[in-house]
Amino acid sequence: MKKLLLPYFVFEIIFVVFFLSEYSFFILFFEILFSAIIGYILITKFGVLNITKNLTKISPSIVFGNLGLAISGMLLMVPGILSDSVGVLIIFVSLIMKIIKKDRDKFNNTQNNTYNYTKNDEVIDVEIIEEGENLWKK
Structure with missing residues (x-):
């Protein structure tokens, strides 16, 4: 580890x-x-703890987007x-990953629709009754 810090x-x-x-x-x-100051704001808004709140919704773009912003906040807090x-x-x-994710989600419908539409969905069954015909005497 010391060998990596010296060149830095x-x-x-x-x-x-x-x-x-x-x-x-x-x-x-x-x-x-x-x-x-910007690093502190990024860490408090997009910190690693905020990522763990939504573990059910994790995707690579969310992880790289929010985790990248948290890591960049830490790097901005280091003087240099x-x-x-x-x-x-x-x-x-990270912002490019977030923009790509928004564009991908805009055109990607993840809702599971199980109703199958066919040509006959708009057909209404109608019985035509003549005016002169008595309905009760058949």
């Missing part, structure tokens, strides 16, 4: 140095603060440019 910290420091050379420390501070960039990328992927 090196790349994060490189990204922060490049960001500071282009912008100021003041902008970096507000970027970290703003991303932490690299983690924020990956978090924003995951937000875009």
Whole structure:
């Protein structure tokens, strides 16, 4: 695990140095603060606990959509440019998954209709009675 964290910290420091050379420390501070606030909002709204409430309705798009937003919220709360960039990328992927799910559900009828319609469903059985005919004397 330590071997995986060391390259991350090196790349994060490189990204922060490049960001500071282009912008100021003041902008970096507000970027970290703003991303932490957005990350907190994403975790509270789309957290992992919200996914477990609807276990009967789980589909891949729901899991990747909501879980992706929760993971991106965690990444946005970690201070740094690299983690924020990956978090924003995951937000875009999760929102695309949600849009695809909405479009798929709009055209996919999941209701089970067992009534079979035929050509004769609109036929009405009618008995024609003559005016001069007495109905009671047959």
